[in-house]
Amino acid sequence: xxxxxxxxxxxxxxxxxxxxxxxxxxxxxxxxxxxxxxxxxxxxxxxxxxxxxxxxxxxxxxxxxxxxxxxxxxxxxxxxxxxxxxxxxxxxxxxxxxxxxxxxxxxxxxxxxxxx
Amino acid sequence: xxxxxxxxxxxxxxxxxxxxxxxxxxxxxxxxxxxxxxxxxxxxxxxxxxxxxxxxxxxxxxxxxxxxxxxxxxxxxxxxxxxxxxxxxxxxxxxxxxxxxxxxxxxxxxx
Numbered sequence: 001x002x003x004x005x006x007x008x009x010x011x012x013x014x015x016x017x018x019x020x021x022x023x024x025x026x027x028x029x030x031x032x033x034x035x036x037x038x039x040x041x042x043x044x045x046x047x048x049x050x051x052x053x054x055x056x057x058x059x060x061x062x063x064x065x066x067x068x069x070x071x072x073x074x075x076x077x078x079x080x081x082x083x084x085x086x087x088x089x090x091x092x093x094x095x096x097x098x099x100x101x102x103x104x105x106x107x108x109x110x111x112x113x114x115x116x
Numbered sequence: 117x118x119x120x121x122x123x124x125x126x127x128x129x130x131x132x133x134x135x136x137x138x139x140x141x142x143x144x145x146x147x148x149x150x151x152x153x154x155x156x157x158x159x160x161x162x163x164x165x166x167x168x169x170x171x172x173x174x175x176x177x178x179x180x181x182x183x184x185x186x187x188x189x190x191x192x193x194x195x196x197x198x199x200x201x202x203x204x205x206x207x208x209x210x211x212x213x214x215x216x217x218x219x220x221x222x223x224x225x226x227x
Binding site for chain 1: 122149158160206216219220
């Protein structure tokens with residue numbers, strides 16, 4: 001059971017380039033989310049999805065797009081990379097939507113992204 | 117906004133000493149989750165608290181939810197070097213499945 005898989009693990013981009021961070025889960029979880037983690041800032045929610053075809057913004061959505069065409073995949077797109085987007089990005093998934101009791105989130109190993 | 121304050125930011129303890137981190141919210145929480153992140157790793161779920169005044173234990177870890185459901189604590193008894201990492205609390209926005217994480221407490225255990 002792979003859990004939550006993120007690719008790539010590391011990436012260096014130049015300012016203005018675009019790229020997609022991949023996230024896939026094989027647990028049939030409805031809820032998926034993207035966080036960024038900066039030193040001393042904890043984890044900040046970028047976008048999340050409560051099911052295929054449904055996405056919504058988190059705390060820091062600007063500069064990022066998401067889509068959820070399948071239950072398994074939740075890619076994060078950087079449209080025009082900026083140095084301020086240098087961070088570690090984590091994807092997470094959880095079982096619970098509509099269960100009446102929020103479920104624990106399972107995190108991927110992260111993508112370490114540097115924007116030059 | 118719906119902020120989650122977590123204190124202290126850092127804590128260094130001698131191995132065998134106890135450790136406590138606190139999570140405070142200005143609004144009433146429907147539930148709170150705790151995570152541990154080892155250096156270079158990803159957050160790993162520890163526990164979820166739902167009921168007012170709830171206390172849960174996992175070996176040397178004790179989690180508590182305040183009576184007013186506005187604060188929570190994680191206490192580790194007799195720390196070990198394996199406890200090193202950053203401990204985060206996370207709360208959900210009321211009525212949604214969006215989770216807001218605290219800034220975390222980084223624990224260092226000196227052998």
